[in-house]
Amino acid sequence: MKGLRILMLPAITMMAIASLSLQACKPKNAASAVSGDAAAKAYVPPGQHDLFYNFVSGGFSGQLSVYGLPSGRLLRVIPVFSVDPEKGYGYSEETKPMLNTSHGSVPWDDLHHVEMSMTNGAPDGRWVFVNGNNTPRLARIDLKTFRTAEIIELPNSAGNHSSPYSTENSEYVVAGTRFSVPPDNVNGDVPINSYKDNFKGHISFISVNKESGAMDIAFQLKTPGVNFDLARCGKEKSHGWFFFSCYNTEQANTLLEVNASQRDKDFIMAVNWKKAEEYLKAGKGKKVSVSYAHNQYDEGTHTATSTIRKEVTVLDVTELKDICYFIPCPKSPHGCDVDPTGEYIVGSGKLAALIPVFSFTKLQQAIANKSFDGDYEGIPIVKYEAALQGEVKKPGLGPLHTEFDGNGNAYTSMFVSSEVVKWRLSDLEVVDRVPTYYSVGHICVPGGNTKKPYGKYLIAYNKITKDRYLPTGPELSQSAQLYDISGDKMQMILDFPTIGEPHYAQAVPADLIKNNGQLKLFKIEDNKHAYATKSEADAKVVREGNKVHVYMTAIRSHLAPDNIEGVRLGDEVYFHVTNLEQDWDVPHGFAVKGAINAELLIMPGETTTLKWIPDRVGMFPIYCTDFCSALHQEMQGYVRVSPAGSSVPLSFSVGTNVAKPTTTSGQ
Amino acid sequence: MKTMQPIAIAIAISLALASCGGNADSAANTASTSAPPDTKTADSYDPHRGEGKFNESNLTISGLDAAMATKGEAIAGTKCFSCHKATNERLVGPGWKDVTQRRTPVWIMNFITNPDPMIDKDPEVQAQLELCLVRMPNQNLSDEDARQVLEFMRKNDGAQ
Numbered sequence: 001m002k003g004l005r006i007l008m009l010p011a012i013t014m015m016a017i018a019s020l021s022l023q024a025c026k027p028k029n030a031a032s033a034v035s036g037d038a039a040a041k042a043y044v045p046p047g048q049h050d051l052f053y054n055f056v057s058g059g060f061s062g063q064l065s066v067y068g069l070p071s072g073r074l075l076r077v078i079p080v081f082s083v084d085p086e087k088g089y090g091y092s093e094e095t096k097p098m099l100n101t102s103h104g105s106v107p108w109d110d111l112h113h114v115e116m117s118m119t120n121g122a123p124d125g126r127w128v129f130v131n132g133n134n135t136p137r138l139a140r141i142d143l144k145t146f147r148t149a150e151i152i153e154l155p156n157s158a159g160n161h162s163s164p165y166s167t168e169n170s171e172y173v174v175a176g177t178r179f180s181v182p183p184d185n186v187n188g189d190v191p192i193n194s195y196k197d198n199f200k201g202h203i204s205f206i207s208v209n210k211e212s213g214a215m216d217i218a219f220q221l222k223t224p225g226v227n228f229d230l231a232r233c234g235k236e237k238s239h240g241w242f243f244f245s246c247y248n249t250e251q252a253n254t255l256l257e258v259n260a261s262q263r264d265k266d267f268i269m270a271v272n273w274k275k276a277e278e279y280l281k282a283g284k285g286k287k288v289s290v291s292y293a294h295n296q297y298d299e300g301t302h303t304a305t306s307t308i309r310k311e312v313t314v315l316d317v318t319e320l321k322d323i324c325y326f327i328p329c330p331k332s333p334h335g336c337d338v339d340p341t342g343e344y345i346v347g348s349g350k351l352a353a354l355i356p357v358f359s360f361t362k363l364q365q366a367i368a369n370k371s372f373d374g375d376y377e378g379i380p381i382v383k384y385e386a387a388l389q390g391e392v393k394k395p396g397l398g399p400l401h402t403e404f405d406g407n408g409n410a411y412t413s414m415f416v417s418s419e420v421v422k423w424r425l426s427d428l429e430v431v432d433r434v435p436t437y438y439s440v441g442h443i444c445v446p447g448g449n450t451k452k453p454y455g456k457y458l459i460a461y462n463k464i465t466k467d468r469y470l471p472t473g474p475e476l477s478q479s480a481q482l483y484d485i486s487g488d489k490m491q492m493i494l495d496f497p498t499i500g501e502p503h504y505a506q507a508v509p510a511d512l513i514k515n516n517g518q519l520k521l522f523k524i525e526d527n528k529h530a531y532a533t534k535s536e537a538d539a540k541v542v543r544e545g546n547k548v549h550v551y552m553t554a555i556r557s558h559l560a561p562d563n564i565e566g567v568r569l570g571d572e573v574y575f576h577v578t579n580l581e582q583d584w585d586v587p588h589g590f591a592v593k594g595a596i597n598a599e600l601l602i603m604p605g606e607t608t609t610l611k612w613i614p615d616r617v618g619m620f621p622i623y624c625t626d627f628c629s630a631l632h633q634e635m636q637g638y639v640r641v642s643p644a645g646s647s648v649p650l651s652f653s654v655g656t657n658v659a660k661p662t663t664t665s666g667q
Numbered sequence: 668m669k670t671m672q673p674i675a676i677a678i679a680i681s682l683a684l685a686s687c688g689g690n691a692d693s694a695a696n697t698a699s700t701s702a703p704p705d706t707k708t709a710d711s712y713d714p715h716r717g718e719g720k721f722n723e724s725n726l727t728i729s730g731l732d733a734a735m736a737t738k739g740e741a742i743a744g745t746k747c748f749s750c751h752k753a754t755n756e757r758l759v760g761p762g763w764k765d766v767t768q769r770r771t772p773v774w775i776m777n778f779i780t781n782p783d784p785m786i787d788k789d790p791e792v793q794a795q796l797e798l799c800l801v802r803m804p805n806q807n808l809s810d811e812d813a814r815q816v817l818e819f820m821r822k823n824d825g826a827q
Contacts, residue, residue, distance in 0.1 A: 523807075558759070581804055582805070583805040
């Protein structure tokens with residue numbers, strides 16, 4: 001060892017020099033902002049699980065992504081508002097209805113925000129709600145299956161942005177229109193510059209069934225025409241209230257960049273939804289004729305249905321007093337976040353150089369004392385100072401969103417100055433700040449929006465990526481940074497790419513989801529699909545006019561039937577494929593050459609249907625697309641397509657190399 | 668520093684690796700102790716009983732129960748017959764004819780309810796896997812389902 005030590009010396013010297021030179025540098029760039037133990041803090045060894053599930057909006061991908069924290073591993077992308085050929089979502093006959101709207105099938109949307117269902121103000125691990133911003137929609141995802149269970153379209157709305165924020169017990173999930181527009185039941189063919197007269201805002205309160213999760217538009221609030229931006233429910237003492245940020249109170253209809261930034265203050269709209277419920281019960285709501293789609297996925301039949309609904313109940317808050325109040329908030333407020341106690345409402349004027357913090361107690365006093373500064377189209381404007389607890393001075397530039405750690409601290413993202421700022425609720429003093437890379441939008445602290453934040457981490461979801469990762473041409477993935485917030489100083493420990501443009505995200509402890517009764521497979525005996533084939537002996541092909549129904553089974557590793565003849569040009573072929581496996585993680589895929597469609601990906605015990613219209617005479621291979629066993633490559637078959645009017649009889653078989661035609665007549 | 672000491676660095680790295688030797692061992696130990704506790708060594712595997720919850724004390728076999736066998740045939744239709752025939756012909760897996768002569772009832776019950784560990788350990792199943800190349804999937808049979816399927820197998824083999 002002595003000899004070795006001597007040889008080692010130069011190496012040690014080198015290391016010492018290297019570490020010295022590192023210390024000599026002040027952090028100037030991202031690399032040096034990371035300290036030595038960061039890797040250990042974000043490291044999850046192979047085979048071990050993450051501590052948190054992180055549900056992250058997929059932005060303009062229209063989907064919801066699921067990451068593990070602290071590793072930043074991508075666990076799943078759940079298709080919600082956009083078709084997903086990989087999973088057959090929006091392509092299989094069963095899932096097509098999920099994307100139906102009053103406009104017809106809209107195969108894409110812009111998914112912005114994520115809200116976990118709550119019980120007593122804390123996440124309960126049952127569902128995640130997400131909003132579609134473009135063609136206004138709200139979706140519910142079942143966390144036992146990680147599948148989209150329901151999508152409801154929102155009438156009288158255009159741009160569903162201040163959504164899908166939930167009340168303490170998910171009594172309601174809200175959806176506020178971003179664009180005010182003429183309501184659906186009046187003529188919308190009016191001059192655009194008649195905004196002030198003809199354009200109205202609508203906020204939907206969607207009730208959620210406690211047992212099934214089924215959603216229904218309980219009522220809408222009709223408001224003056226402004227842009228609604230973000231929202232949060234009250235908590236504890238402020239339960240029963242909802243807070244919405246609004247901008248464009250100038251009611252501009254063009255060049256909003258300039259024209260909606262004229263006023264010194266816009267508003268946070270405080271909504272007493274318990275009062276709205278009273279008016280509703282008293283019959284003060286008006287039934288309004290509209291048209292919207294309500295799409296539900298049935299786990300028993302593995303099939304979605306879409307219903308067009310024709311009526312919604314509207315409460316006009318300019319006529320019905322005491323539902324809404326406006327609180328002035330500096331310069332186009334964006335985030336509007338309520339602290340864990342429910343006392344403080346943090347407005348983030350995105351063009352302001354301060355963060356106003358309002359007090360719910362003071363707001364109530366101001367309303368009781370009528371400390372108003374006139375009204376805005378019939379809605380009282382509470383005096384700014386009367387509701388104000390205080391202002392966080394010089395926090396940074398471009399405050400957007402605030403989350404909380406449950407230890408008396410708030411964290412606000414600063415878009416323009418690309419940083420996260422930590423400040424104390426008690427005295428509104430800034431206590432720490434860290435850079436983000438680059439231009440942070442939303443941030444997430446696990447449970448940071450709830451009554452009981454878990455703290456520990458903060459994730460920044462950035463709008464600009466630039467040089468964070470290896471370059472991939474003009475288009476880059478988005479960047480997120482993970483910070484350890486357990487100490488006095490926030491510490492960056494990981495940088496990871498995300499899909500779409502992530503907006504909001506929420507995170508919960510892994511146990512809450514993994515112990516919620518996760519479904520591993522669909523029990524074949526409970527399969528109520530109309531075209532299920534529960535045993536290979538029942539596999540068959542049935543002709544009904546020009547429709548050919550193939551009742552097919554899939555198991556490692558063959559399809560039954562795998563030889564089909566007698567299909568004719570002009571036929572519509574429906575492959576109803578049932579996966580007979582009853583083991584976790586054994587999906588089968590199914591694809592047909594030339595089908596103007598996607599694949600099917602069929603979970604154990606599930607039946608799904610691929611529609612195929614043959615376009616030419618010939619031989620069409622079918623096969624399993626998901627590697628299932630050592631004989632996966634043998635899991636294949638043929639469909640023979642004959643000319644229209646051909647006399648080739650309809651036949652099907654598996655395991656018979658000699659043709660044995662069986663003619664099956666329609667049923 | 669131009670004359671970089673690659674040897675020194677290499678030695679440093681190898682030393683660092685070597686000094687981890689002890690840790691690597693303890694890591695391996697940790698990993699094995701954190702494996703499921705019911706994992707037994709191949710030595711303790713009983714090829715007559717198989718591995719699973721069934722043994723002679725909790726499985727009683729008497730005269731054939733025809734009603735139970737009929738139920739078992741229906742279950743097999745959904746969960747087994749895609750790959751097995753009731754004859755001695757091999758499809759994906761071996762034919763069922765005379766399986767109750769080849770295997771004990773306890774072994775069958777364990778295998779159809781707990782296939783994965785047995786495929787890994789049972790010498791005859793491993794020999795079978797070399798022929799079939801498809802691991803028998805766990806079809807999530809309940810205990811009752813499995814008992815009924817066993818009864819059908821007995822009927823299929825002519826039990827009275």
